[in-house]
Amino acid sequence: MINLIQILIEGALVGLVYGLVAISFVVIYRASKIINLAQGEVVVVGAFLLWTFTAGAAAAGYPIPLALGLLLTFAGCVAFGWTVERTIFRPLIGQSAFTIFMAGVALLILLRGLTQLIWGAQSRSMPVILPEGALQLGPFLLNTRLLIGAVFTVVLTIALHAFFTRSRLGLRLAAVAEDHTTAHSLGVSVRQAIAVAWILGTMVATAAAVVLLSGSILSLEVAVIGFKALPVALLGGLESIRGAPLAGLIIGIFEALASAYLDPLTNGAASGLLPYAAMIAVLLIRPYGLFGWRRIERL
Amino acid sequence: MLTLANIDVVYGGVIQVLRSANLEVREGQMVVLLGANGAGKTTTLKAISGLLHSDHGAVTAGRITLAGQDITHADPADIVKAGMVQVLEGRRVLEHLTVHQNLMVGAHLRSDRAAVKADLEKVYNYFPALPKLLDRTAGYLSGGEMQMVLIGRALMARPRLLILDEPSMGLAPILTQQLFQTISRIKREEGLTVLLVEQNARSAIAQCDYGYIMEGGRIVLHGSRESLEGNQDVQEFYLGMGAANDRTSYREVKHYRRRKRWLG
Ligand SMILES: Nc1ncnc2c1ncn2[C@@H]1O[C@H](COP(=O)(O)OP(=O)(O)OP(=O)(O)O)[C@@H](O)[C@H]1O
Ligand SMILES: [Mg+2]
Numbered sequence: 151m152i153n154l155i156q157i158l159i160e161g162a163l164v165g166l167v168y169g170l171v172a173i174s175f176v177v178i179y180r181a182s183k184i185i186n187l188a189q190g191e192v193v194v195v196g197a198f199l200l201w202t203f204t205a206g207a208a209a210a211g212y213p214i215p216l217a218l219g220l221l222l223t224f225a226g227c228v229a230f231g232w233t234v235e236r237t238i239f240r241p242l243i244g245q246s247a248f249t250i251f252m253a254g255v256a257l258l259i260l261l262r263g264l265t266q267l268i269w270g271a272q273s274r275s276m277p278v279i280l281p282e283g284a285l286q287l288g289p290f291l292l293n294t295r296l297l298i299g300a301v302f303t304v305v306l307t308i309a310l311h312a313f314f315t316r317s318r319l320g321l322r323l324a325a326v327a328e329d330h331t332t333a334h335s336l337g338v339s340v341r342q343a344i345a346v347a348w349i350l351g352t353m354v355a356t357a358a359a360v361v362l363l364s365g366s367i368l369s370l371e372v373a374v375i376g377f378k379a380l381p382v383a384l385l386g387g388l389e390s391i392r393g394a395p396l397a398g399l400i401i402g403i404f405e406a407l408a409s410a411y412l413d414p415l416t417n418g419a420a421s422g423l424l425p426y427a428a429m430i431a432v433l434l435i436r437p438y439g440l441f442g443w444r445r446i447e448r449l
Numbered sequence: 450m451l452t453l454a455n456i457d458v459v460y461g462g463v464i465q466v467l468r469s470a471n472l473e474v475r476e477g478q479m480v481v482l483l484g485a486n487g488a489g490k491t492t493t494l495k496a497i498s499g500l501l502h503s504d505h506g507a508v509t510a511g512r513i514t515l516a517g518q519d520i521t522h523a524d525p526a527d528i529v530k531a532g533m534v535q536v537l538e539g540r541r542v543l544e545h546l547t548v549h550q551n552l553m554v555g556a557h558l559r560s561d562r563a564a565v566k567a568d569l570e571k572v573y574n575y576f577p578a579l580p581k582l583l584d585r586t587a588g589y590l591s592g593g594e595m596q597m598v599l600i601g602r603a604l605m606a607r608p609r610l611l612i613l614d615e616p617s618m619g620l621a622p623i624l625t626q627q628l629f630q631t632i633s634r635i636k637r638e639e640g641l642t643v644l645l646v647e648q649n650a651r652s653a654i655a656q657c658d659y660g661y662i663m664e665g666g667r668i669v670l671h672g673s674r675e676s677l678e679g680n681q682d683v684q685e686f687y688l689g690m691g692a693a694n695d696r697t698s699y700r701e702v703k704h705y706r707r708r709k710r711w712l713g
Contacts, residue, residue, distance in 0.1 A: 315546075321554045328543040331503050335537050337529025337558055337606065389545070443545050 152289050157410045158403055163296035165402015166303040167361055169395035171379030172386060173306065174354035179388045180327035181347030184239060187254040189355060190376020191261035192231075196356030197276070197368050198269045199226040204277045216279065220360075224353055231352030235345050243344075265370060273369035280364040299361030303395050306354070310391045323347060327389060381429035387442025397440060401425050450476045450642050451497065451533070451610060456511035458489075458496050458666075460504060466492045468666045469511070474610065474659075479636055479643040481653045484663035490646045491538050493663070494614050497644075498535040499525040515610070530558060532609035536602075536616065538646075540595045544588030548579065551587050551598050555605030565605070572601040575635055593624045604635065610642045611635075617649050625649055629656050654678060 171193060178186050186192070203219040203226070214222070238257055242250055280299070285292040313320035325333040326343040333340055362375060382401050386393025405421050412420035438444045451474040458467035466489050474480045484490050495501050496508050499520070513521045520528055534555075543551050552572065556565045573580050576597040582590065587598055596616055603611055613632070617625040633656050636643050647653035654660055660677045662670040670682065677683050 315550055318557045322557050324546060325543055325554045328545060332541040334500055334525040335535050336554055337526045339526045
């Protein structure tokens with residue numbers, strides 16, 4: 151029993167990190183209606199920026215205080231998110247979904263290549279940014295890094311929800327998420343809103359990189375997180391900020407259970423397949439996800 | 450306040466819809482634009498608000514000015530900032546947002562919180578049914594409720610010129626009447642200028658100061674309320690009165706054609 155609960159806890163914590171990446175999908179999708187297939191690569195770019203401004207700078211003989219390093223990292227990913235939107239997706243506004251999908255595939259390969267070109271293919275060790283170790287809670291152990299990440303995800307979800315429903319900028323983004331023509335008619339600059347969404351999505355992805363990689367190994371393989379979070383975003387509903395962490399919990403817990411009980415019987419295949427089986431099930435049964443926007447058919 | 454001078458609009462680079470349209474809305478007036486389906490009314494309004502882009506349309510000739518400022522090719526956001534808001538055709542509420550959020554999106558350009566709050570109260574005063582609906586999802590409201598949200602949302606931007614595209618579409622006659630009364634009350638009390646497109650010609654003319662009639666992308670007739678109400682063509686073809694009952698007779702049709710040519 152204790153063992154089972156421990157598995158559930160670990161699954162939940164990991165699931166909330168998936169949820170964090172899923173939020174970055176959602177933020178971008180809402181405004182631009184683009185599912186950024188390269189979101190995993192965006193996480194990797196964020197991680198390499200972080201490495202550059204921390205361990206990398208120190209190794210080159212220019213040590214930067216951690217707080218400043220983080221600030222520079224997030225400034226860098228603002229510039230990065232803006233550039234991707236401006237150079238690739240803005241010129242494609244109004245193009246077919248297929249064109250945009252192919253552009254996403256191209257971006258994925260492009261970013262993979264560029265990352266390798268700039269930072270090389272070898273893996274790097276990331277500095278410890280979040281405290282290491284585990285919190286003892288009765289008989290259970292909670293990984294401190296993941297626990298902080300989980301709390302961050304929950305706080306971010308609440309904050310973003312308030313942002314999208316109360317602030318003026320957030321309401322602009324919400325209007326754009328609903329309908330571009332209506333947003334235009336109310337004087338919302340749709341382009342500006344989409345740019346803001348990309349920047350915000352890139353920042354969230356980078357925050358996920360911090361949680362995921364603090365004190366661990368950074369390699370190009372980390373990009374897989376993008377494809378792990380995609381089923382989470384779909385399950386939660388592509389328009390729903392609050393759906394993302396909930397779906398993350400569900401998928402994280404099922405993945406942990408599969409990993410504990412089914413993997414020994416399936417040569418470790420079950421837990422890897424599970425999110426994608428869930429994704430196909432969602433698409434078949436409830437394509438708008440748990441909390442996504444179902445078209446209101448009544449006019 | 451608003452002037453359209455010789456406006457041509459072309460869709461997709463080939464389909465010309467507006468042909469040298471001229472229209473003027475004076476400060477404080479309620480102006481109505483009438484015309485059959487497909488006459489080009491919505492196109493005219495979208496040209497004014499800078500919304501033709503998303504339909505692959507463009508103003509190819511002429512000039513639109515708002516309070517002396519050239520807005521012919523201006524950005525829709527700048528046009529709203531300049532004090533003009535349009536309620537689009539077809540009840541375009543932000544479906545998944547609540548009524549309150551819909552209203553607040555209208556005020557997204559304003560940072561004067563106290564004044565925004567006061568305007569919210571004003572909107573409730575014009576539409577007393579709204580306060581009870583604030584937390585409802587806008588997409589599930591009835592047509593009449595949506596129309597209140599849409600007009601309320603436009604008012605939250607504090608426009609000087611309000612443009613309405615067929616607000617009565619799909620409403621019961623009694624609701625249409627109430628709506629027009631509320632619109633003219635808002636116009637009076639807020640000192641608002643209104644440009645209204647309507648199919649409901651009779652009620653619209655009754656409320657307006659000045660009217661334009663559009664046909665095939667041209668303005669074919671315009672005049673004050675009195676002159677429109679007294680005009681025989683308007684009576685026959687838009688108000689369905691008088692000689693219209695005999696319209697099927699050949700003589701009447703010929704008579705109309707002749708006059709129509711003269712009007713065009
Ligand atoms: N995006 C578009 N592309 C091509 N043609 C268009 C487009 N939008 C409208 N039209 C054409 O322009 C003409 C005028 O349309 P418009 O919508 O302005 O008419 P309307 O007077 O508002 O009609 P209704 O009373 O039915 O709303 C119509 O013939 C229509 O087919
Ligand atoms: Mg129309």
